[in-house]
Amino acid sequence: MTAGMANLHGNHACALGAIAAGCRFFAGYPITPSSEIAERMSRELPLVGGTFVQMEDEIASMAAVLGASAGGVKSMTATSGPGFSLKQENIGLASMAEIPCVIANVMRGGPSTGMPTRPAQSDIMQARWGSHGDHPLIALAPASVKEIHDQTIRAFNLSERYRVPVMVLFDQVIAHLLEPIELPAAGSLDLVERRWANGDDGYQPYAAGADGIPAMTRPGDGHRTHTTGLTHAEDGFPTQDPDTVTRVMDRLLGKLDQHGQDIEAFECHDTKDAEVLVVAYGISARAARRAVRQARERGIAAGLFRPITLWPFPEQALRTAADQARSVLVPEMNAGQLVLEVERICRDEVRVAGLNRVDGQPIEPSQIARRIEEMAADD
Amino acid sequence: MKEPMYKSARDLPSAHLLGAGTAMCAGCGGLEVVREAYDVLGENTVFVNAAGCMTLMSVYPFTPFRGSWLYTAMASAPAGAQGVRDALDIRRAKGELEAGDDLEVVVLTGDGAGYGMGLSATSAAIDRGLDFLYLCYDNEGYGNTGQQTSPATPHGARTATDGALAGVAGEKKDLFGIWVANRPTYAATVVGSEPLDLARKVARAKSRSGPRLILALAPCPTGWGFEPSETVAIGHLAVRTGIWPLKEYVDGRVEHTRRPHPRLPVTDYLKTQARFAHLFEPEPNEQVLAEIQASVDAYWDAVE
Numbered sequence: 001m002t003a004g005m006a007n008l009h010g011n012h013a014c015a016l017g018a019i020a021a022g023c024r025f026f027a028g029y030p031i032t033p034s035s036e037i038a039e040r041m042s043r044e045l046p047l048v049g050g051t052f053v054q055m056e057d058e059i060a061s062m063a064a065v066l067g068a069s070a071g072g073v074k075s076m077t078a079t080s081g082p083g084f085s086l087k088q089e090n091i092g093l094a095s096m097a098e099i100p101c102v103i104a105n106v107m108r109g110g111p112s113t114g115m116p117t118r119p120a121q122s123d124i125m126q127a128r129w130g131s132h133g134d135h136p137l138i139a140l141a142p143a144s145v146k147e148i149h150d151q152t153i154r155a156f157n158l159s160e161r162y163r164v165p166v167m168v169l170f171d172q173v174i175a176h177l178l179e180p181i182e183l184p185a186a187g188s189l190d191l192v193e194r195r196w197a198n199g200d201d202g203y204q205p206y207a208a209g210a211d212g213i214p215a216m217t218r219p220g221d222g223h224r225t226h227t228t229g230l231t232h233a234e235d236g237f238p239t240q241d242p243d244t245v246t247r248v249m250d251r252l253l254g255k256l257d258q259h260g261q262d263i264e265a266f267e268c269h270d271t272k273d274a275e276v277l278v279v280a281y282g283i284s285a286r287a288a289r290r291a292v293r294q295a296r297e298r299g300i301a302a303g304l305f306r307p308i309t310l311w312p313f314p315e316q317a318l319r320t321a322a323d324q325a326r327s328v329l330v331p332e333m334n335a336g337q338l339v340l341e342v343e344r345i346c347r348d349e350v351r352v353a354g355l356n357r358v359d360g361q362p363i364e365p366s367q368i369a370r371r372i373e374e375m376a377a378d379d
Numbered sequence: 380m381k382e383p384m385y386k387s388a389r390d391l392p393s394a395h396l397l398g399a400g401t402a403m404c405a406g407c408g409g410l411e412v413v414r415e416a417y418d419v420l421g422e423n424t425v426f427v428n429a430a431g432c433m434t435l436m437s438v439y440p441f442t443p444f445r446g447s448w449l450y451t452a453m454a455s456a457p458a459g460a461q462g463v464r465d466a467l468d469i470r471r472a473k474g475e476l477e478a479g480d481d482l483e484v485v486v487l488t489g490d491g492a493g494y495g496m497g498l499s500a501t502s503a504a505i506d507r508g509l510d511f512l513y514l515c516y517d518n519e520g521y522g523n524t525g526q527q528t529s530p531a532t533p534h535g536a537r538t539a540t541d542g543a544l545a546g547v548a549g550e551k552k553d554l555f556g557i558w559v560a561n562r563p564t565y566a567a568t569v570v571g572s573e574p575l576d577l578a579r580k581v582a583r584a585k586s587r588s589g590p591r592l593i594l595a596l597a598p599c600p601t602g603w604g605f606e607p608s609e610t611v612a613i614g615h616l617a618v619r620t621g622i623w624p625l626k627e628y629v630d631g632r633v634e635h636t637r638r639p640h641p642r643l644p645v646t647d648y649l650k651t652q653a654r655f656a657h658l659f660e661p662e663p664n665e666q667v668l669a670e671i672q673a674s675v676d677a678y679w680d681a682v683e
Contacts, residue, residue: 029496030524035539039527042540054528054540057454057496082430082452113430113450 003185010148010174011078013181014104015040017152018076020184022191023102024050025075027064029057029083032116033172034106037078058083062090062103069099070227072218074156076102081110084123085130091165092131093229098163098206098214098252100194102155105167106175107333109360118360119172121282122334127167128311134249136256138263139167139311141281145179151308157192158263162213162256169310171333173283173362197223206248207234212255256312264314267306270296271321274303276375277328279318279342281307284331284363291368300376310338318345327375331355331363351375382586383419385578392418392578398443401436406607408598408614409433409489409516411571416514416593419581422446424483425463429456429497431489432523433516446482454496456486457504460511483512483585490517490531493594494552505561505590512584512591515554518599526602526654533622534674535667536603536654545667546657550674555594559628564589567627567636570596572614576625576636583629596623604653616648621675624682635682642679645672 008016015037018026026041042052051068055061061077068075079087084105094101107123109115123130127139138158142151148170155166197203197217205226208214214234217223230238231245239245256263270292271277280288285306295302305321307314322328328350330339339354346352355371357363385391397417403410409432417424422445428434430453436443451459464484470476488497493515504511520526520538527540528547531554535546558566564587567580577595584591598613600606605613617623618637622645625637646668649655658664 030491030521030527030540032524035524035527039525039539043542046543052540056498056530086454112452113434 003183005180005182007178007180008145008149009036010145010170010177011036011106012040013145013149014078014152014168015044016183017149018102018156019044019048019050020186020189021074021153021156023074023076023156024048025065025068025073026050026077027053027055027061027068027075028077028079029055029061031058031080031083033108033175034078034080034104036175037104037106058086059090062087065101066090066094066099069101070097070218070225072220074100074160076104076156078104078106080106080108080116081114081123082112084126088126088130091137092133092135094165095131095135095137096229096252097227098216099227100159100163101165102152102159103165103167104152105169107169107171109358115360117172119283119362120333120358120360121171121284122337122358123169124310124332124334124337127169134253136253137165137167137311138162138256138309139169140265140308141169141310142308143174143282143285143306145174145177146181147308148174149181149183153189153191154265157190160192160194162259162263163194163216164256169282171283196221199223204234205236206232208251208255212251212258260312260314260316263309263312264317265308266314266317267304267308268317268321269304269306271303271305273301273324274321275301275324275326275379276372277303277305277322277325278368278372279305279307279328279330279338280332281310281338284333287363287365288331288368290365291372294365294369295372295376298373300372302372302376313341313345315345318342322346322350325350326379327351327353329353329355329368329371329375331368333357333363383582385575385582388575391574396422396445398441400441401443402438403432403436404599404601404607406600406610407432408571408596408610409518411610412516412569412577412595412597413487413514415571415574415577416581419578420483420485420512420585423480424485425449425467426485426487427451427456427460427463429453429486429488429492430523431492432518433487433489435523453492455500456488456492456497457500457509457511457513460484460486461504461507461509464510484510486511486513488513488515489522490515490519491521491529493517494530494554498557502561505558505563508589510588510590512593514593514595516595516597517554518597518602519551520599520602522599522602526599533671535649535658535671537657538654544657545664546655555592555626555628558592559633561590562631563628564591565627565629566592566594568594568596568623568625570614570617570623570625572611573618573625573637580627580636583627602654604656605651609651613648613651616643616651619643620645620648621679622648624678638683642675645675
């Protein structure tokens with residue numbers, strides 16, 4: 001696609017964002033409602049010298065993405081709930097071996113097959129804890145077609161910079177929503193390229209400098225690569241020595257902490273004096289935005305905090321936004337997932353409540369507006 | 380179990396077990412096969428269905444099935460069938476099931492699971508000698524998600540993920556051959572447009588125990604691009620061009636139950652479907668057409 005205005009579905013915007021970010025490998029498997037990402041990639045990648053491959057299943061798709069990334073090419077896959085479940089073990093490997101990769105998960109109603117053609121926001125906790133063990137990762141939640149495009153680009157940048165899997169979580173509504181977006185001109189984007197090892201003899205694949213991020217090597221660049229899912233020391237080889245494990249795991253689990261400002265993206269609307277704060281993400285945040293505006297028109301001091309980065313959660317930013325709040329409302333298209341994190345972060349005296357839908361329908365502005373009014377009246 | 384005799388179309392069951400009005404597409408070749416096979420399998424069948432088009436057949440409170448149906452994740456239907464078979468055997472041993480309740484466990488999947496994602500589970504079920512029948516409706520693509528390429532998509536076909544000028548570069552996987560190499564009790568290919576051949580084979584499969592395959596070509600109006608009224612005609616052409624050989628593996632030997640003679644040119648079949656239209660327009664892709672014809676010719680040369 002050339003630069004300029006275009007009418008795009010969210011799924012196509014995701015594919016084009018990935019191409020713009022430098023993604024040159026996509027491995028996937030058909031699954032509703034994400035299939036159009038794969039289909040678009042199958043058409044776009046050959047035009048830019050990339051490779052699209054349809055794998056035999058979701059596990060293999062994720063493994064191929066890790067292989068391509070370890071081989072030195074920016075890589076991604078796309079899926080939905082059931083496929084996301086199958087990818088989890090390999091996502092853990094990406095966290096452990098620090099292999100950059102991007103996973104788009106177009107959320108649909110679950111559990112199990114659930115409602116393949118209906119939207120949901122029910123993989124928020126799976127995104128964070130779907131793979132076993134403690135592991136670093138980043139999850140982003142765009143709320144519009146334009147933002148899917150931009151956050152997909154950002155996902156690649158974060159993934160390449162911090163060597164973590166980055167998930168782009170959106171839902172069936174935005175995936176299939178048609179919105180006008182402006183596509184950037186080639187060369188106008190700030191793209192992050194992975195830091196490659198420089199060929200020193202003393203190269204330690206998992207030894208990091210002050211920023212906590214080791215330089216990576218790839219086959220063909222002169223180093224012998226050894227990439228394992230076993231707990232490994234700085235030299236990349238397995239270890240079970242408690243002191244070494246503590247040291248390397250402290251770095252692995254803490255490496256995102258010092259880069260919070262770069263990673264944690266969010267938006268605040270009318271939060272400064274907000275007594276009723278709505279915390280919403282993705283499609284629900286669009287309904288919340290309107291509800292908050294309506295509440296303001298009726299004289300209620302309502303505000304919206306919209307995390308774009310869900311994991312790691314922008315904790316300090318929420319604390320600041322909720323500073324004046326007496327109550328916090330978290331509308332989500334699930335049975336109550338991010339609300340747990342919000343509850344944990346807010347002051348004890350703040351009343352935190354969820355507004356949940358699990359019926360495959362987006363939350364309506366009027367539902368949120370009604371709850372805002374109730375909460376304001378209770379305060 | 381004694382095998383019922385189907386000498387002519389008059390012997391085929393006249394009452395259909397599968398209810399009408401399912402959510403399948405009009406003219407679905409897979410539904411045609413399930414309907415015909417179900418009449419022979421009987422209402423005591425327990426279906427174990429991996430993700431695919433047929434998982435949409437039952438929309439509560441309506442189901443076209445007379446008996447039970449269980450969903451499994453896409454890769455796992457034969458593993459789910461193992462559990463169902465074992466549980467039924469346990470309950471039968473305990474006397475909880477009447478002798479007459481001879482429940483047949485049937486795995487029902489499309490080609491996405493059958494040829495691809497579920498193949499490992501199939502292989503393991505055959506290894507364990509699981510007593511089950513695998514009914515695969517092969518519509519040569521991921522029909523339920525918009526006809527992306529599957530391991531069963533034929534050479535030259537265009538799909539949602541293979542839009543290149545020449546279509547799919549690879550060859551359709553020989554699932555029948557893979558099953559035969561694993562020496563199952565029985566394996567056969569069928570098509571809904573040949574109901575007598577289908578009924579005989581399903582009856583033969585049902586009369587045996589152990590791992591058994593019924594592999595059905597399922598012409599797909601939406602995925603292949605043809606009018607729903609053409610499903611039967613396209614099934615006939617698949618057989619008469621030699622593209623879909625009707626055969627069975629029984630007692631260690633592969634026998635063809637129909638030898639098309641004379642064989643029609645493959646173009647008679649290909650030109651009926653939009654997925655092959657790029658091979659004819661704007662001008663014929665003689666190379667790919669010749670490759671497809673050569674592949675069919677080579678198959679039958681080896682047989683004859």
